[in-house]
Amino acid sequence: MKGPMKRRILGPCATVFTAANTGSWRLERPDVDTDKCVHCGICSQYCPVDCIRVNKAEAKIEFDWNYCKGCGICANECPKHAIRLIEERGNN
Numbered sequence: 574m575k576g577p578m579k580r581r582i583l584g585p586c587a588t589v590f591t592a593a594n595t596g597s598w599r600l601e602r603p604d605v606d607t608d609k610c611v612h613c614g615i616c617s618q619y620c621p622v623d624c625i626r627v628n629k630a631e632a633k634i635e636f637d638w639n640y641c642k643g644c645g646i647c648a649n650e651c652p653k654h655a656i657r658l659i660e661e662r663g664n665n
């Protein structure tokens with residue numbers, strides 16, 4: 574009967590996980606109606622990839638298009654219905 578199979582260990586292994594560029598998943602993108610937005614930041618709190626910044630100084634909402642995956646959660650959670658999803662045109 575054969576003994577246990579020997580495995581050759583090649584040395585220390587390291588795996589580096591980098592953040593996926595989830596922006597490439599996007600089919601639609603959020604668009605903010607600046608007349609309705611009150612800069613409350615609720616959309617930012619719910620975004621699963623933390624890609625929304627509320628720029629209160631300039632009174633605008635900024636998205637990191639490298640990570641926004643177009644899931645629509647921000648639009649769903651906005652109490653003022655200030656976000657709608659528009660078709661992605663592929664020009665990040």
Ligand code: SF4
Pocket residue numbers: 605609610611612613614615616617627634650651652653654655656
């Ligand atoms: S949740 Fe709506 S109103 Fe609040 S900052 Fe976001 S877009 Fe503006």
Ligand code: SF4
Pocket residue numbers: 602603619620621622623624625636640641642643644645646647648
């Ligand atoms: S669509 Fe999704 S990923 Fe993009 S900003 Fe809104 S909540 Fe974040």
